[in-house]
Amino acid sequence: xxxxxxxxxxxxxxxxxxxxxxxxxxxxxxxxxxxxxxxxxxxxxxxxxxxxxxxxxxxxxxxxxxxxxxxxxxxxxxxxxxxxxxxxxxxxxxxxxxxxxxxxxxxxxxxxxxxxxxxxxxxxxxxxxxxxxxxxxxxxxxxxxxxxxxxxxxxxxxxxxxxxxxxxxxxxxxxxxxxxxxxxxxxxxxxxxxxxxxxxxxxxxxxxxxxxxxxxxxxxxxxxxxxxxxxxxxxxxxxxxxxxxxxxxxxxxxxxxxxxxxxxxxxxxxxxxxxxxxxxxxxxxxxxxxxxxxxxxxxxxxxxxxxxxxxxxxxxxxxxxxxxxxxxxxxxxxxxxxxxxxxxxxxxxxxxxxxxxxxxxxxxxxxxxxxxxxxxxxxxxxxxxxxxxxxxxxxxxxxxxxxxxxxxxxxxxxxxxxxxxxxxxxxxxxxxxxxxxxxxxxxxxxxxxxxxxxxxxxxxxx
Numbered sequence: 001x002x003x004x005x006x007x008x009x010x011x012x013x014x015x016x017x018x019x020x021x022x023x024x025x026x027x028x029x030x031x032x033x034x035x036x037x038x039x040x041x042x043x044x045x046x047x048x049x050x051x052x053x054x055x056x057x058x059x060x061x062x063x064x065x066x067x068x069x070x071x072x073x074x075x076x077x078x079x080x081x082x083x084x085x086x087x088x089x090x091x092x093x094x095x096x097x098x099x100x101x102x103x104x105x106x107x108x109x110x111x112x113x114x115x116x117x118x119x120x121x122x123x124x125x126x127x128x129x130x131x132x133x134x135x136x137x138x139x140x141x142x143x144x145x146x147x148x149x150x151x152x153x154x155x156x157x158x159x160x161x162x163x164x165x166x167x168x169x170x171x172x173x174x175x176x177x178x179x180x181x182x183x184x185x186x187x188x189x190x191x192x193x194x195x196x197x198x199x200x201x202x203x204x205x206x207x208x209x210x211x212x213x214x215x216x217x218x219x220x221x222x223x224x225x226x227x228x229x230x231x232x233x234x235x236x237x238x239x240x241x242x243x244x245x246x247x248x249x250x251x252x253x254x255x256x257x258x259x260x261x262x263x264x265x266x267x268x269x270x271x272x273x274x275x276x277x278x279x280x281x282x283x284x285x286x287x288x289x290x291x292x293x294x295x296x297x298x299x300x301x302x303x304x305x306x307x308x309x310x311x312x313x314x315x316x317x318x319x320x321x322x323x324x325x326x327x328x329x330x331x332x333x334x335x336x337x338x339x340x341x342x343x344x345x346x347x348x349x350x351x352x353x354x355x356x357x358x359x360x361x362x363x364x365x366x367x368x369x370x371x372x373x374x375x376x377x378x379x380x381x382x383x384x385x386x387x388x389x390x391x392x393x394x395x396x397x398x399x400x401x402x403x404x405x406x407x408x409x410x411x412x413x414x415x416x417x418x419x420x421x422x423x424x425x426x427x428x429x430x431x432x433x434x435x436x437x438x439x440x441x442x443x444x445x446x447x448x449x450x451x452x453x454x455x456x457x458x459x460x461x462x
Contacts, residue, residue, distance in 0.1 A: 036245075036291060036292065036293035036294060037241075037245060037251040037252075037253055037281075037285075037287050037291045037292045037293070037294075038057075038061070038250070038251070038252050038253065038292070038293075038294040038295075038296065038460075038461065039252075039253040039255065039278045039281040039292050039294070039295050039296070039355075040053060040054060040057075040252060040253065040254050040255060040296045040298065040361075041255040041258070041259060041276060041277060041278055041281075041295065041296070041297055041298070041351075041355050041357075042255060042256075042257055042258030042259060042261075042276060042297075042298050043258065043259055043297035043298055043299040043347070043348060043351035043352075043355070043357070043360070044258045044259065044260060044299060044300060044303055044304070044305070044344075044347060044351070045257075045258045045260045045261055045267075045303075045304065045305030045306070045311075046256070046257040046258035046261055046276075046305070046306065047258075047300075047304055047305075047306060047329075047331065047338060048258060048298040048299060048300050048363055049298055049300065049361075049363035049364065049446055050091075050254060050255065050256075050298045051086060051091040052091075052363065052446060052451075052454075053296070053298050053361045053363070053444070053446075054090065054091035054092060054252060054254050056444075056451070056454055057252055057460060057461065058091070058092050058094065058095030058098050058252075059095055059097075060250065060461050061092065061098060061250040061251065061252040061461070062097075062098065062099060062244060062249035062250050062251065063092070063098065063099045063100075063101055063241060063244055063249060063250070063251045063252065064090040064091065064092025064093070064095075064098050064099075064100055064101065064251075064252045064254055065090060065100075065101040065102075065103050065237075065241065065251060065252065065253045065254060065281075065285050066088070066089070066090045066101070066102050066103060066106050066254055066256065067103040067105045067106065067253050067254070067255065067280060067281045067283075067284030067285040068103075068105040068106060068255065068256060068274040068275055068276055068280050068281075068284045069106060069107070069166070069255075069256030069257055069272060069274055069276065070087075070088065070106060070107040070108065070109060070139060070164060070165075070166045070169070071087040071088050071109050071112045071113075071139075071164050071166075082123060084120070084123070084125075086116065087112060087116060088102065088106070088108060088109070088112060088113050088116055089102070089113075089116055089117070089120070089130070090102070090254050091254060092252065092254070093120065093125065093127060093129075093130065094120075094125060096126060098129075099129045099130075099131060100129060100130050100131070101130075101131045101132075101133075101237050101240070101241065101285075102130070102131070102132045102133060102136060102237075103133050103136065103237055103238075103284050103285040103286065104133040104135035104136050104237065104238065104284065104285070104286055105136070105274065105275075105280065105283060105284020105285065106133075106136050106137075106284070107136065107137045107138070107139055107165075107166055107169040107170060107173070107274075108132070108136050108137070108138055108139060108181065109138075109139040109144075109164065109165065110138060110139075110223070110226035110229075110230060111226070112164075113230075114226065114229055114230075117130070130233045131233060131234075131235050131237050131240060132181060132230065132233040132234050132235070132237070133181065133234075133235075133236070133237040133238070133286075134180065134181050134182035134234050134235065134236065135180055135181070135182065136180065136181050137169055137170075137172070137173050137178045137179065137180055137181075138169070138178075138179045138180065138181060138183070138184070138223065139164070139165040139166070139169045140165070140169075140179060140194075140197075140219060140222075140223065141214065141219060141222060142168075142197070142198065142201055142205075142214050142219065143165030143166075143168040143169045143172070144163070144164065144165035145165075145205065145211065145214070146165070146168045146201065146204070146205070147163050147164065147165045147166070147167055147168050148163045149205070149209045149211060150168075150209075166272065166273055166274075167272075167273040169273075170273035170274060171273070172197065177193070177196055177197050178193075179193050179194070179197070179223070181230065181234055182234070184223060184224065184226060184227040184230065184231075185227055185231065185234075187220070187224060190220055190223060190224070191216065191220050194216050194219050194220050194223075195216050198213075198214055198216055198219070201214075202214060237285070237286065238285065238286025238287070239286075241285060241286065241287055242286070242287060242288075242291075245287070245291055250461060251287070251291075253281040253284075253285055253287070253292070255276040255277070255278075255280065255281065256272075256276055257272050257274075257276040258276060259276065259277055259297075259347075259350070259351040259354055259355060260305070260347060260350075260351075261276060262274075262275050262276050262277045262280070262354075263275060264277075265277055265354050267309045267310055267394075267397060268394065270307065270308050270309025270310070271309075277354055277355050278292070278295045278354075278355040278356060278357075279355075294358050294359070294460070294461075295355050295356050295357050295358050295359075296357070296358065296359045296360075296361055296443070296460060297348075297351050297352065297355055297357040297359070297360050297361070297440065298360075298361045298363060299348060299351070299360050299361065299362055299363070299438075300343075300362075300363050300364050301343060301362055301363065301364050301365040301367065301368055301430075301434070302323055302327075302340065302341065302342055302343050302364070302367065302368065303340070303341045303342065303343060303344050303347070304323075304327075304329055304338040304339060304340050304341070305338065305339050306331045306336050306338050306339070307336075310397050310398045310400070311339055311341060312341075312344060312346075312377065312380060312397075312400045312401065312402045313341030313342045313343070313344045313377045313402045314339050314340070314341040315340055315341050315342070319371075320339075320340045320341065322370065323340040323341075323367065324337060324338065324340050326367045326370065327340070327364055327367040342374070342375045342376060342377055342402070342404070343376045343377065343434060344377045344402070345376060345377060345378050345379075345434070345437040345438050346377060346378075346379060346380055346387075346388065346389065346390055347390070348360075348434070348437070348438035348439075348440070349388075349389065349390075349437075349438060349439050350389065350390040352438065352439050352440045357440050358440075358441075359440070359441060359442075359443035359444075359458065359460060360434075360435070360438065360440050360441065360442045360443065361442075361443065361444045361445075361446070361460075362431065362434065362442050362444070362445045362446065363445075363446035364446055365414065365427065365430075365431070365445050365446065365447055366413070366414050366415050366446075366447045366448050366453075368409065368430075369409070369410060369411065369412060369413060369414055369427075370409075370411070371409040371411075372408070372409050372411065373406050373407070373408060373409055374406070374407050374408075374409050374430065375402075375404040375405070375406050375407075376404060376405050376406075376407060376433065376434065376437065377402040377403065377404055378403055378404070378405050378437055379402075379403040380400035380401060380402060380403060381400070381401045381402075381403055382396050382399050382400050382401075383399055386403065387400070405433075407426070407429065407430050407433060408426045408429075409426060410423075410424040410425075410426040410427045410430075412424045412427075414427055414447050415447055415448035415450075415453060416447075416448075417447050417455060418452075418454075418455060419455060420445070420455055420457055422455075423445075423447075423455070431445060441457075441458065442457060443456070443457050443458035443459075443460055444456050444457060444458075444460065445457070
């Protein structure tokens with residue numbers, strides 16, 4: 001081996017070298033430490049208040065990324081007298097200096113996205129910084145049609161789909177017949193993909209569901225109208241985000257739905273078609289798992305879910321109605337009334353384990369201010385056997401009955417509290433009990449709808 005022009009030669013092959021300061025391919029561990037990515041996930045069945053949490057962190061992060069789901073997920077953010085309902089866009093779009101990103105793991109209905117962007121612009125929100133992954137998949141008219149007719153034919157076995165075409169789009173993605181955002185810019189490829197997909201789907205629509213076949217030309221024409229409006233936003237978002245982390249920018253990865261709706265780790269089959277858990281953030285954004293060092297779980301001070309499926313602490317009495325009324329519990333996307341129940345620590349411990357949670361953001365503590373006594377589910381009774389962890393089988397979870405510990409209420413309006421010490425003694429005790437029984441520290445507490453109605457116990461970005 002002998003040196004050659006700044007490198008060395010071995011067996012006739014020249015290897016060039018660069019000084020560490022200029023080598024574009026130097027190893028990461030040779031560089032200065034880079035900023036980590038932070039993932040924020042729902043720790044129940046969704047609707048926990050992730051939008052508010054993201055918005056509150058927005059002023060301290062540089063990028064906010066949606067990494068899975070579609071317009072079946074919803075976030076509500078209240079700023080002053082304005083209420084923003086976001087379905088596809090990450091909540092960070094409401095913060096002027098933040099770059100909002102729709103990652104490759106998201107499925108996009110282009111009509112809904114453009115409508116959402118226009119609605120924000122009308123309210124004075126700058127949407128020009130939005131970035132969309134060219135690898136994200138598109139929801140087409142036939143996905144929506146299949147979603148609705150399939151659910152209708154399930155009868156009593158309905159999953160509780162939103163009917164937005166999310167599941168069929170993910171199914172096509174896995175089956176490798178999906179349509180990506182980038183396909184909008186190549187009419188030939190787009191046409192070929194639509195033809196291939198409709199060849200089998202039209203057979204199902206006509207012969208199974210007695211529906212009219214869809215025309216390839218009309219579907220292609222429908223999709224092509226979105227090419228130019230979307231073109232300015234489309235880029236390689238994985239590359240952008242990794243370079244941002246290298247440049248010491250803070251990236252917040254915002255999950256939709258919740259842990260118990262994860263297709264792998266949720267209450268299957270009553271789940272969504274993607275991975276809202278922390279693990280999904282890596283694949284859905286194109287960021288390596290070693291870049292994620294903080295995992296924040298959003299947890300209501302009680303429990304809600306929308307759609308079908310088991311729910312051990314569900315209340316079908318006046319308490320349930322009261323939680324629904326006080327908490328304004330209706331789905332952001334569907335408008336369906338949410339099912340309500342007491343806090344479930346079994347689910348909390350499960351979410352801690354599955355997501356590797358470092359922090360809990362406890363929301364809507366103020367909703368519980370009307371009760372003299374507040375039950376907390378600490379374990380399940382499954383066919384006479386106590387279970388402190390989530391049952392491993394679907395049958396076991398269906399049969400689970402909550403085992404409660406009752407805590408004293410506080411019967412005091414806490415919406416004005418901004419420090420932990422401002423809370424009544426019993427409210428503080430409730431939070432500490434949840435922290436202990438959930439096996440995860442509570443770092444922030446939501447005490448009202450307003451943007452600033454939050455108590456900080458531990459810094460979420462440090």
